[in-house]
Amino acid sequence: MTSIRKPLIDKHLRRNDLGLTVRDYEGVMSTLCAGCGHDSVTAAITRAFFELSIEPHRAAKISGIGCSSKTTAYFVGQSHGINAVHGRMPSVATGAAAANGDLYYIGVSGDGDSLSIGLGQFCHAIRRNVNMLYIIENNGVYGLTKGQFSASADIGTKPKKGAANEQTPIDPVKLALTLGASFVARSFSGDKKQLVPLIQAGLKHKGFALIDVISPCVTFNDHVGSTKSYAHTYEYFHPVIHADYVASKETITAEYENGAAMDVELHDGSVVRLRKTEEDYDPRDRGAAFDYITRHDGKGEIVTGLLHLDEDRPDMRDMNKLPKAPLNRLPFEGLCPGAGALADLQKDYA
């Protein structure tokens, strides 16, 4: 953390469509360690909300427990938010998304919060295809309790002191692919060029969007021998597909070499332009994506980018035929049709 808040100097700041500056999308001062990857993810989220010109009050931030879960306080201050119980963020997000489909839901969690105590919740939110952006700030350790290995720690990774990890890691990306997630990405806190458009696309994607962000713990897991350090991530970082977020199809002007780019239109008409850096990679093919990642895992490579995208899956609200309007705006009669309607319904099961 710093000794003072970042001072507000706005003479040079650009304004978005709402007339807001990027500084209007900040939250309170971070109390994380200096150099924490999470602060960079916070900066990327701030930037993405600013670029999308989302009204701050249309954002809802949900988190659990851990260093990562503290970060929702550090961005988009003028928004809704719940800091939930450890591992229970997905349930709270599911409930909120069911009640009000008008908000941008962003859940921020960590490898501890999502892959151990909250693993079940995480899986079921994916199955339900809750319309939310789910960011895992993945550093392989429990930073808040001084650096014990988490479930994402790789085999052989060394702690600051003590024995190397021998348990197999849970990879949230591969897990999400097997569970049928409709938007699966991996990125790195040190690469905002990749991360910011991913966050933009994830926020605009209809359904569950997972971004697993390697976000090094500068205090407990940034040493030689760690597979989640800055140095290790830079060395093994392997981008296969770059996503550019484009607000609307009309604004696409850049020309790409034949076959090198593909456009995927999102439900609101905006476009994700996927640029391949690996020739044979097809982000629409779930099985191939899984194979590719598994193959490169063997070489220690960290495959990054928008690894899988499926815009055709219905989200939770569609599957459950929920009304478009938020529940709190429905007339009471609509929400509660009365004893007669219940009796009629029950006749079907008689």
Place this chain on the structure above:
Amino acid sequence: MNPTNTTDPDYFHKVVDCQWACPAHTPVPEYIRLIAQGKYTEAYMVNRHSNVFPGILGRVCDRPCEPACRRTRVEDEPVAICRLKRVAADHRDEDISALLPKKPAKTNGKKIALVGAGPASLTVANDLAPLGYECTIFEALERPGGLMISNIPSFRLPATVLDEEIGYITDLGVEIKYNHPIASMKALLDEDYDAVFVGSGAPKGKDLQLPGRDEAAANIHIGIDWLESVAFEHTDKIGKQVLIIGVGNTAMDCCRSSLRLGADTVKVMARKPRAFFKASPWELEDAEEENVEIVVNHSPKSFVVENGKLTGMVFEKMEYELDESGAITSQKSAGDVTIPCDDVILAIGQENAFPWIERDIGLEFDKWDVPSVDKDTFQSNRDGVFFGGDAAFGPLNIIWAVEHGHQAAISIHKYCEGTDVTDRLAAGLNLVTAKIGVNEWQFSNDYDPSDRRQMEHVELTERFRKLDTEVELGFAPEQIATEVQRCLNCDVHTVFEAPLCIECDACIDICPVDCLTITVNGDEDDLRTRLTTDADNLEQALYVSDPLKETARVMVKDEDVCVHCGLCAERCPTAAWDMQYGVIHIPLVEDEVTAAQVAKGVAAE
């Protein structure tokens, strides 16, 4: 780009915009911090070391530092640097004799003649007298100060301030011969002086030869001559309606002086629109506060004389067309207009005049009849004759005169020692960390968004009663406390150690002005297209690091809008960024003496 060479003293010096812009390179942030700590005397001495006249300059400096101030690039108004200098002078200890240079026990036998007791000569004497030089200043008037006394009205610069600061120099044993104009350079050179310094200013005010000029001569005055006559109390009144021709700082002094000598309406007549005015904005403001009317687009045509007396002036009304950059593309006349007046003061510029320098003594004059003077050494083409101040290159200002004096003193010393005047010490730089703990610094790093404090003035009705009532009251304690915090401490530099960087982006995220970027290297034009935020001021450098160890990219810092808050250093987990005090050493003649002694000592060993 190649990695920035931060060992070049000029690199970090340029980052301290105020100090870089100041001709004498006064370490502004340093003295502002001292003021913030209540160390007024120390602040005064830091000033005096470089600019010799802090009390004077704290009131009437041309302030090249303020337009340069970094604060103007992050908000509208610069730090009130000049007025803080006055704070140091106002609040310092009464008796600072223990801190001032001393009159040497014995002289070194070298005699220096200085022509004119203005800021240039006084600075030369200030630098040389403590070394044992016998300095004699020849002054045409009865009091010292040059234009500081003759051209700057006492309501802006009180005589007590002048006398005190000039007194510190005469106390060094410097002799001033008053009422002693030099009539012949040849005669002066024939006397027994080892070197001659000419600091006689640019004493000739420009005239305006228009129809009626001669007939109305009694009521047409040359600005600088008139101000001198007022200063020495030879003139104590003026007509009710006064026109000032010209709109520079002399014009401002003329119009404000007129109001104090009985004028009712004073109009400053400008030939061009406001954007072309030469006067400093603050001097224009002060004049307009006193209800001086500034009339634009009036070109003087003739003087109206009735019964042998001036009754008005005819002006041609001008219309200008400007291009986008504001330059005049065409002009046309929109007819004549007569404006009644009782007196006219011409303040349209001044120039050098050396009627007392014979043209056959081997001193070279250029085609504008100005002596040829070396820009670095201030030596003329004749050995042992030096020029400085307005006498050297035409009208500038006090702070330039001081800097000329410092440089000329070095040259005079070297000349008298028989060493090469061009072989001068280079500027130096010392960097020391400002860190005193985790996220603790030796300077106040928080950004204070307060607006510039406004100087309080004496009430209008009060200030016209006496000619020498100082208008500005100086800063009150609350104003001092706020204004010092507006300084961005630009001399505490962001210094980057590339080998320590782990490329975590923390500094980039926390920077409040987005001046940091990690990117692949390229040439400057290319790099500027890839910065976190557009660099709109190409005058300011890009600080480019060595390649970083993870990705071989480079850290680039745009020096333009950095507010020196130190948050990059606070967020950096590896201390790759540090905040370091940069002390710029600008050598004076005393440093040349020390360096020579050291060199001699080394040679002896």
